[in-house]
Amino acid sequence: MRTDFDFPKAELLGPVVFRPDFNNFEVISANQAWSLFFTGGQEDKALGRNAELGKFFTNLLIAITVAGSLGGAVFTHLT
Template sequence: MRTDYDFKNSSLFGPVAFRPEFNNFEQINVAQAWSLFFTGSNEDKIFDSRPETGRFFTQVAGVTVLAVAVWGTFFTGI
């Protein structure tokens, strides 16, 4: 069995956020941000084929914060 893989690159198995080609202060989109969040910075392209998934998670997080604020306002007993 012959393999032609070159695994000598030390940043190959490390987190994406610390790779030299990623960390150039470039803008990332919402899908990449949620991909990094859910994979613990190991992958930034799991939601790239569907960018609306990133917007969905952002809206769910916003609605959750709003619901908790409304709940706290009406049911605190003050």
């Protein structure tokens, strides 16, 4: 009998980044990178296959960085 807990490979329980089929220097998408970031390297498909979500998080990070830099520059200029 096969259940959901019968794992065919021993490396399924470890982080994705240390699995042999993942770690051969292939290019990963923004979704895979953000999924690895949010799950601590455990899962690379947590955000699904929608490319827009990865672009959203990337653009959000850029916007926060630019807003923080501009806010800091304005703050130091005013004081």
